[in-house]
Amino acid sequence: MDHRQFWNLVRSRWIVLIAFALIGLIAGSAYVLATPREYTAESELFVSAAGVDNTSDLAQGATFSQQQARNYSAIATKELVLDPVISSLGLDSSVNALARSVSATVPLNTSIISIVVTDSSPSRAAKIANAVASSLVDEVVKLVPKKSDGTTPVRLEPVQNATVPTAPSAPNTRISLLLGLLAGLVVGLVLIILREIASTRVRSTDQILEVADAPILATVVNDRAAAHGPLLDADLPSTVRSEEFRQLRTSLLALERADPNHAILVTSSIPREGKSVTAANLAIAMAATGRSVCLVDADLRTPAVARLFGLDAARPGLAEVLEHGTAVADALQVWGSTTLSILPAGSVPSNASELIASDAAVVLMGTLLLEFDFVIVDSPALLPVTDGAVLANIVGHALLVVGAGRVETRELRRSLELLGSAGGTLVGTVFNRAPARSLGRFRASYVRKDHSTTVPTVSESAAE
Template structure:
């Protein structure tokens, strides 16, 4: 599983890898273009020993010449050689500065000395290398021992330096390769940090692997969701509306196969869209003719009042505090059989209220009175309310916000739910990025509208006249749904 996580992170961040490698290569290329060009010219000299006639003397002379080549290679960078070069060429360098630009090398088992000079000018580099070779040949007789008044060691220039055509530095191809490798290392660090500190859930595969539960719904991301959270009302033909219809079908399947009538909607952390998902699921289920009750059990951060455009002055806490009856607090919403119980005023002790016998009695009575009850519970972290509700009422629907929840958060939420004996009916991936194929299909084909109108007020709930519906559609026509909302009431 860990290897799958690594591959998934790499697959998701492949663009990051490419961008960082491109940036590294570009930075190296820019550096190569910014630094001055340097050219290297090389002159080769041969060290010869005179006076050898026999085979033995020749062998000894060869060994002697190789030893002298190694010794003279160090002399080539000394002041005795470099000072005349500076004077003759009129260089502005000191001996130490010129020494840093002149190098010598003796190939293994040879009597040759290679003298290399580096300069921004290819012509000047060749002049320096040739003159160093010439001056070294001049000083050799003064340094080697004399035999019959002559030196047995002689230097002969066997190859003069010529101005090079290509610069020796910077080595642009190598720098570009190193820059790309540096970008690859940076990308590896990014992947490692993702693995160490948690990867955000963004795909269906990640959500299913992290939760260990089946994906029963995927809700597409929509920029209009904040100002128009009820997609079935604001955009009945949208891809997001169809996503909620598919979620409805899967919830009905769970209800039929497992005989569950209560679904506790929760999430691992705040701001994953569980309340919006619960509200749209309730609206979609009520559209099929089922009697649905939407209960807001998130007593710390209630939001269903804003989503459904209902006043939050009366609700669950009002009934618990005996300030209102359940019939007074329950709101009939829309033309279908949907009733809403908001959270009400925020209490100082939400956990104690939700775990009280009175709260459980209220929720049990709502289950008996409706076909389906959807409970909008708080996130699993950092409070335990959702786990308690899921345990009492059979199970939870875990909403995972794509790009907002981390895999470790989802795993911790699942562990907390299962530790108290709660069942996870399924996972809903919210705020998912729709594929291009889905977007294209919805430009040419749209689902029939399926949108209720909210009615509220004091008195008996009165559904608005839905008007004629299209053939084969279980909802009123879209024009009728956009009419002026007529008042209904609390039951």
């Protein structure tokens, strides 16, 4: 995953990241509420050398007091010092337990001993800090050898008595909430990346190109407005959706000049990738050029074309032409005042595969190619049934619709293998229901601005 794919993933999953960030904040808040409050009090002692009366002695005394300060800080948490504190304050605690709440440090290059006490009671923390400092002074006096005049060579003087803290030192609310927020974001980011890596669904044009040795002829974005009116207007108004199918039409006409086969099979790997809507809009776009176009609904199992165009479903269709020899002219229906003729599926037969594979189907295709400038065949999906592969052999050229986030990579690969083994030629693919970011920043901006609808005949989801 490169940086572009990473940021595209973040933009597409920002709601998930926000949700995890909120969960992290809630977890941080719960931690703050559940954690007992701790208060910290600090007292300080200054260690100095006694009897210093000249500059040389002052320098030596400073070095000596710093060394002694480190020594005395080491015994501040020992039983020798803490046991008197427990007795004098009447604490219900052992020496080891009290030692865990007391720390004594000497800042670098100083003679100051800092005694820090943490406790659940602010007043008790201050009392213990002062008591430890007082006990340490008393014990040092006992431990240090006396001079000949009975005085000690070092002095410990309090420079700061501990005061009662007004705010808890732990938990730190700001840090806890910040860490919770960051942890939530990190967990959310890791999960969506792992899900993206583990997912086998096709979500980008790069994935299609890795599998299919054919160009992507068009990218059709996922337009919510089109879900209620998936068909284009006959006059092909200037909308983003119209431009997408104009691009597809242009690509196919360019291929037609190189190979004058005027028939194209529109299929997909699995159902609900948008093949029927793609075939219908491609037919409308072709007819808008003035060419005579025939749209054939060869999906005899789950036909959708008649419902998309609002045609008379009671009239005979492809099934009647193939099974009963109904004349093609009696089955064709013209859409409005356009040059688009539609051969609907007709009644749903019990032997769909046999009808599709019959000689009558081959003869019908030849007849339609003679009568129309362009023939578009809506085929069943390739993987569930064999009809699509058989039709690919009859029609010759196939256009594969790839539904974003719908089909898996292995399914796409398998459908390409079926097309190849059936003798069909894949002329290209259509990346359907793609996120707007797939179009680039300029076209994506038009997608966000354009919310025009078309003929509200049947929803796109219902058509597939």
